[in-house]
Amino acid sequence: MPVNYATPAPEALFPVAGVRLGTAEAGIRKKNRRDLTLIEFAAGSRAAGVFTQNRCCAAPVTLCREHLASDSSIRALVINTGIANAATGEQGMRAARDTCAEVARMMGCEASEVLPFSTGVILEHLPVERLIAGLPAAQADLAADHWHAAAHAIMTTDTVAKAASRRITLDGKSVTITGISKGAGMIRPNMATMLGFVATDAGLSPELLQKLAKTAADASFNCITVDGDTSTNDSFVVIASGASGCIIDSESSPYWPPVRDAVVAVAQELAQAIVRDGEGATKFITVAVEGGRSVEECRLVAYAIGHSPLVKTAFFASDPNLGRILAAIGYAGIADLDAAGVRVWLGSGGEEVLVSESGGRAGSYREDDGSRIMQAAEIGVRVDLGRGTARATVWTCDLSYDYVKINADYRS
Amino acid sequence: MPVNYATPAPEALFPVAGVRLGTAEAGIRKKNRRDLTLIEFAAGSRAAGVFTQNRCCAAPVTLCREHLASDSSIRALVINTGIANAATGEQGMRAARDTCAEVARMMGCEASEVLPFSTGVILEHLPVERLIAGLPAAQADLAADHWHAAAHAIMTTDTVAKAASRRITLDGKSVTITGISKGAGMIRPNMATMLGFVATDAGLSPELLQKLAKTAADASFNCITVDGDTSTNDSFVVIASGASGCIIDSESSPYWPPVRDAVVAVAQELAQAIVRDGEGATKFITVAVEGGRSVEECRLVAYAIGHSPLVKTAFFASDPNLGRILAAIGYAGIADLDAAGVRVWLGSGGEEVLVSESGGRAGSYREDDGSRIMQAAEIGVRVDLGRGTARATVWTCDLSYDYVKINADYRS
Numbered sequence: 001m002p003v004n005y006a007t008p009a010p011e012a013l014f015p016v017a018g019v020r021l022g023t024a025e026a027g028i029r030k031k032n033r034r035d036l037t038l039i040e041f042a043a044g045s046r047a048a049g050v051f052t053q054n055r056c057c058a059a060p061v062t063l064c065r066e067h068l069a070s071d072s073s074i075r076a077l078v079i080n081t082g083i084a085n086a087a088t089g090e091q092g093m094r095a096a097r098d099t100c101a102e103v104a105r106m107m108g109c110e111a112s113e114v115l116p117f118s119t120g121v122i123l124e125h126l127p128v129e130r131l132i133a134g135l136p137a138a139q140a141d142l143a144a145d146h147w148h149a150a151a152h153a154i155m156t157t158d159t160v161a162k163a164a165s166r167r168i169t170l171d172g173k174s175v176t177i178t179g180i181s182k183g184a185g186m187i188r189p190n191m192a193t194m195l196g197f198v199a200t201d202a203g204l205s206p207e208l209l210q211k212l213a214k215t216a217a218d219a220s221f222n223c224i225t226v227d228g229d230t231s232t233n234d235s236f237v238v239i240a241s242g243a244s245g246c247i248i249d250s251e252s253s254p255y256w257p258p259v260r261d262a263v264v265a266v267a268q269e270l271a272q273a274i275v276r277d278g279e280g281a282t283k284f285i286t287v288a289v290e291g292g293r294s295v296e297e298c299r300l301v302a303y304a305i306g307h308s309p310l311v312k313t314a315f316f317a318s319d320p321n322l323g324r325i326l327a328a329i330g331y332a333g334i335a336d337l338d339a340a341g342v343r344v345w346l347g348s349g350g351e352e353v354l355v356s357e358s359g360g361r362a363g364s365y366r367e368d369d370g371s372r373i374m375q376a377a378e379i380g381v382r383v384d385l386g387r388g389t390a391r392a393t394v395w396t397c398d399l400s401y402d403y404v405k406i407n408a409d410y411r412s
Numbered sequence: 413m414p415v416n417y418a419t420p421a422p423e424a425l426f427p428v429a430g431v432r433l434g435t436a437e438a439g440i441r442k443k444n445r446r447d448l449t450l451i452e453f454a455a456g457s458r459a460a461g462v463f464t465q466n467r468c469c470a471a472p473v474t475l476c477r478e479h480l481a482s483d484s485s486i487r488a489l490v491i492n493t494g495i496a497n498a499a500t501g502e503q504g505m506r507a508a509r510d511t512c513a514e515v516a517r518m519m520g521c522e523a524s525e526v527l528p529f530s531t532g533v534i535l536e537h538l539p540v541e542r543l544i545a546g547l548p549a550a551q552a553d554l555a556a557d558h559w560h561a562a563a564h565a566i567m568t569t570d571t572v573a574k575a576a577s578r579r580i581t582l583d584g585k586s587v588t589i590t591g592i593s594k595g596a597g598m599i600r601p602n603m604a605t606m607l608g609f610v611a612t613d614a615g616l617s618p619e620l621l622q623k624l625a626k627t628a629a630d631a632s633f634n635c636i637t638v639d640g641d642t643s644t645n646d647s648f649v650v651i652a653s654g655a656s657g658c659i660i661d662s663e664s665s666p667y668w669p670p671v672r673d674a675v676v677a678v679a680q681e682l683a684q685a686i687v688r689d690g691e692g693a694t695k696f697i698t699v700a701v702e703g704g705r706s707v708e709e710c711r712l713v714a715y716a717i718g719h720s721p722l723v724k725t726a727f728f729a730s731d732p733n734l735g736r737i738l739a740a741i742g743y744a745g746i747a748d749l750d751a752a753g754v755r756v757w758l759g760s761g762g763e764e765v766l767v768s769e770s771g772g773r774a775g776s777y778r779e780d781d782g783s784r785i786m787q788a789a790e791i792g793v794r795v796d797l798g799r800g801t802a803r804a805t806v807w808t809c810d811l812s813y814d815y816v817k818i819n820a821d822y823r824s
Contacts, residue, residue, distance in 0.1 A: 055749040056742025056771075087738040089752070089772025122735020123773050186722055186739065227721040229736075230743035309639040309721070309811075310598055310819055317820035323534020324641075326499040327598065330468025331642035337467040340501070359468075360501025361535050399721075401816050407722055408729035 003284040003377050003397065005276035007151065007161045014165045014176045015144035017201035018042030018241030022141030023153035026134025028127060029082030029120060034153040036131060038138040039077040039197065040107065045241040047074035047115065048209040050217045052234035058086035059096040060116040061235060067100070067112045071206065074239060075113040077197060078103050078135075081156050081182075085118040085126040086232035095128040102132045106139055117195055119156055119182065119233050151180040154195055157406055158184045160277050164269035166262040170255050173246045175202045177262045181270035185279040185407060187226035188307070196221055196236040198266055202259050203242025205249050212263055213238045220267035224395045226278035227403070228307040238263065275395045280402030283315045284378045290391040291384040297334050298392035301383060304332035305394075312399035315379065320370030322346065322355050329383060341386030348376035415696040415789050415809065417688035419563065419573045426577045426588045427556035429613035430454030430653030434553030435565035438546025440539060441494030441532060446565040448543060450550040451489040451609065452519065457653040458618055459486035459527065460625040464646035470498035471508040472528040473647060479512070479524045483618065486651060487525040489609060490515050490547075493568050493594075497530040497538040498644035507540040514544045518551055529607055531568055531594065531645050563592040566607055569818055570596045572689055576681035578674040582667050585658045587614045589674045593682035597691040597819060599638035600719070608633055608648040610678055614671050615654025617661050624675055625650045632679035636807045638690035639815070640719040650675060687807045692814030695727045696790045702803040703796040709746050710804035713795060716744035717806075724811035727791065732782030734758065734767050741795060753798030760788035 019041055026036040041047075049068060051061050067074075078099055085092045100114040107114075118126060141149075151161035165178040179198030204212060217236050248255045276284050287305045292298035305311055308328040314321040325344055330337070340359040345352045353369045354362040373379060431453055438448040453459075461480060463473050479486075490511055497504045512526040519526075530538060553561075563573035577590040591610030608629075616624060629648050660667045688696050699717045704710035717723055720740040726733040737756055742749070752771040757764050758781075765781045766774040785791060 052743075054739060054742035055744075055746060056738045056751045056754075084735070087735050087751075087768060087772055089770050092772065121733070122739055123768065124735070125773075186736075188743075229720050229722050229739065232735075232739045232742060308641050309815070310641050313816050313819035316816065319820070321533065323496070323499050323536070323644075324598075326468045327466060327534055327641065327644045330466035330644060331464075331600075332467075334467060339468045339499075342468075356499060356535065358501050360499055360504060361537075399816060401813050403721070404725050404728065404811060404813050404816060407725035408731070 002160050002277040003281055005160060005273050008163055008165065010145065010148040012165060013147040013163050013178055014167045016176045016178050016199045016241065018045060018243030019199045020142040020144050021146040021150040022138040023149050024134045024137035024141060026080065026131050028080050028130060035081045036134045036138050037079040037150050037153045038135065038142065039150065040142055041075050041239055042241050042243050045074055045239055046204065046206055046209050047237055047239045048213040049235060049237035050213055052231055054230050054232045056087055056232050058084055058118060058233045059088055059092035060085055060118045061233060062093065063096045063100065064115045064235060067115055070112045072110060072112045074115060075109040076103050076107055077115050077117060079117040079154055079195065080131055081154060082120040083118060083124050083126045084120045084122045084233050086122040088125055091125060095126040098128050099131055102135060106135060115237065117235055119195055122232055147178055147180060154180065154182040156182065157279055158182050158277055162270055162273040164266040166266055168258055168262055170246055170258060173244055175244045175246045175259060176200065177266050179266045179270050181274060183274040184277050185226055186229040186231045187224060187274060187278065188228045188230045196267065196270055198263060199239045199241065200259065200263065201241045201244035203247040204240045208248060209238060209240055212260055215260065216264050216267040219264050220271035223393055224271050224275050225303060225306045226275060226397060272395055275397050278397035279406045280400040281397035282400055283398040285315060285396050285398065286380045286393060287396065288380065288393045289383045289385065291386050291388060292390040293388035295390045295392050298390050300334065301329055301332040301385065302392050302394035304328040305381060306396035309399055315398035316400045318374040320367060320374050322370060325381060326356060343384040343386065345382040346370055346373050347380040347382065348373045348378060414572050414689040415693055417572060417685050420575055420577065422557065422560040424577060425559040425575050425590055426579045428588045428590050428611045428653065430457060430655030431611045432554040432556050433558040433562040434550040435561050436546045436549035436553060438492065438543050440492050440542060447493045448546045448550050449491040449562050449565045450547065450554065451562065452554055453487050453651055454653050454655055456485055457487065457651055458616065458621050459649055459651045460622040461647060461649035462625055462629045464643055466642050466644045468499055468644050470496055470530060470645045471500055471504035472497055472530045473645060474505065475508045475512065476527045476647060479527055482524045484522060484524045486527060487521040488515050488519055489527050489529060491529040491566055491607065492543055493566060494532040495530060495536050495538045496532045496534045496645050498534040500537055503537060507538040510540050511543055514547060518547060527649065529647055531607055534644055559590055559592060566592060566594040568594060569691060570594050570689055574682055574685040576678040578678055580670055580674055582658055582670060585656055587656050587658045587671060588612065589678050591678045591682050593686060595686040596689050597638055598641040598643045599636060599686060599690065600640045600642045608679065608682055610675060611651045611653065612671065612675065613653050613656035615659040616652045620660060621650060621652055624672055627672065628676050628679035631676050632683035635805055636683050636687050637715060637718045638687060638809055684807055687809050690809035691818045692812040693809035694812055695810040697727060697808050698792045699806045699808065700792065701795045701797065703798050703800060704802040705800035707802045707804050710802050712746065713741055713744040713797065714804050714806035716740040717793060718808035721811055727810035728812045730786040732779060732786045734782060737793060738768060755796040755798065757794040758782060758785050759792040759794065760785045760790060
């Protein structure tokens with residue numbers, strides 16, 4: 001059960017002009033599940049993406065980068081679950097290329113206008129013939145209101161589908177941003193998440209679209225962790241069809257701030273949904289670090305706390321064993337950190353208590369307060385490093401028996 | 413239950429000339445357990461240590477550094493469990509100083525000749541009056557053959573006591589090295605482990621002793637991880653009493669290599685015992701990385717594998733889901749790593765199979781082989797990065813339900 005998250009209803013996921021989605025059962029790894037998704041875009045649509053920094057990145061990630069670098073328009077995304085097509089060598093690259101070629105043939109476009117995505121088990125080969133055999137059914141299923149079904153079809157160990165949508169009106173023009181994401185484990189995005197797709201019918205120049213993808217990823221998928229494992233397949237793509245007639249050419253356009261903010265909001269909702277549905281998660285934890293000399297050092301500290309198995313099991317147990325947070329701050333990697341200048345607060349639902357200051361337990365801190373806050377499903381840890389003005393936030397979850405169970409059982 | 417580890421019998425822990433140990437129940441945090449240990453050294457003994465790099469290090473760590481820097485001889489170690497005296501501010505420093513002063517008074521030496529160590533819960537104050545009240549009983553218990561009892565008295569979440577001993581003969585002189593350690597969680601030493609103490613009756617110059625402490629730590633405690641959490645209290649100390657008459661003044665001494673090697677062997681046995689007794693551990697994993705351009709990059713890769721919750725849960729499940737190892741190699745942080753040049757083997761008990769090469773699954777690899785090896789209690793992962801001649805080894809354990817259980821319950 002995710003922490004305070006439910007998939008939006010189908011009618012809350014607004015169709016995006018120029019975008020249709022279809023799903024099918026291709027039998028990639030298991031039978032009787034929709035494991036293939038096709039997303040079609042109107043002619044002239046542009047895409048920009050950010051991808052995993054993992055050096056063992058998957059074949060489809062390599063091909064996405066290649067196709068996006070060709071500066072062509074993008075007409076389709078093709079996404080399979082079950083097999084990640086990662087650590088599959090040359091055979092994996094051929095499988096990804098064959099997939100794009102077949103989609104291009106069906107849709108009458110170039111292969112470079114197709115972006116492929118895979119998620120699932122690493123080090124196993126993609127059954128590309130079954131994938132290709134499933135494509136006609138996915139094409140036949142294409143419809144503008146199939147966002148909800150697509151969000152379901154890209155799930156692996158996810159317990160709920162993840163989607164978010166915003167509709168804004170700019171000078172009388174309606175602009176829609178709708179996105180979906182998947183992921184629950186192997187989550188410590190390094191430039192992007194497992195899979196996240198956001199489409200808008202605004203039109204953006206290639207440079208602005210790339211900037212938007214990076215801005216949105218940095219404010220969302222690059223701020224989450226479940227288990228600290230950076231996936232081989234992380235991909236986050238923003239696609240702009242331009243079909244709303246709202247065209248944004250530069251950052252000085254009055255449409256840029258509202259569209260940018262709406263895309264960021266959708267990306268954050270999708271990224272937080274991944275943490276809320278983190279494998280075995282029972283708590284949603286916001287780690288906010290301030291008072292740093294740089295954003296980078298604030299992120300180091302926030303991720304040290306967010307990755308610590310000891311901190312995460314204490315949250316699972318609702319045990320205010322908060323010294324573990326101090327220990328994580330201490331080993332985060334700030335070589336000249338003065339522990340005496342650090343302050344730590346714990347909070348939930350508007351309440352916040354000072355836990356530690358001057359290198360020790362705060363005089364005002366009462367264990368009863370810590371215990372009460374630790375019971376909550378949504379908890380905030382705020383850290384003031386006391387050495388600057390930079391800040392950073394990371395969202396994470398606790399570490400429970402079920403995380404071990406899910407990952408010890410996965411594949412079986 | 414630790415993985416293939418049992419505490420050596422009392423008679424297998426050779427007394428070290430010039431060293432006596434005593435333990436007592438001080439009631440630091442719980443009653444009816446020996447939680448206080450005093451180790452006494454003959455006049456003129458020297459000590460050298462390496463300590464946690466955690467910036468929120470404990471008060472006793474700060475005081476150890478101060479006392480060792482004063483270049484005095486060392487006459488006693490005083491060790492308590494239950495409370496770590498970490499994140500305890502000025503009050504914590506006073507408690508550590510008061511402890512050393514009282515030991516010095518009892519033993520007729522200087523406070524700077526006493527090294528204090530604490531382990532247990534962070535962010536709680538040490539009940540120094542109870543500790544001091546327990547000291548006379550520990551002093552009354554001092555005996556040369558109490559290594560076994562001391563190994564037990566320094567345990568916290570450990571399920572077995574950890575000790576190792578070697579006796580060598582050099583030109584007719586008997587030289588003994590005996591040590592104890594504790595630790596099972598919050599284990600990712602960065603210069604040292606939770607607590608490790610090795611004593612020898614060889615005599616070494618201060619410079620050589622410091623070199624020996626660093627050499628031994630780098631080859632042992634700095635090669636292990638259970639959960640990636642670097643403790644606030646990590647301390648590893650080597651003490652040389654010189655009482656054997658075997659005096660080593662320089663690296664050109666013929667005694668240096670055998671004594672150094674014996675100290676390293678004892679330190680490795682103690683460090684590996686911590687991993688074998690890692691919280692919830694059911695498997696002992698050796699991750700050996702070779703073919704790197706530097707030892708540092710080999711260690712990055714070995715620790716990425718050793719820390720990955722996904723790799724560790726796969727070992728717990730005996731599931732050869734080995735793509736997770738490739739993923740960890742890929743995100744370890746080698747920016748220009750060519751995945752196609754990486755090879756990965758899995759092995760146990762003399763058998764070794766090639767799992768991956770050329771960026772994918774090895775043609776010769778059979779899942780049955782992987783499954784069989786994954787059943788073993790001791791498993792080796794060997795990685796050839798294919799880009800140099802450096803190598804590094806890390807020892808770690810799997811991640812099981814019991815890790816979560818132990819750390820969700822700790823303190824209760």
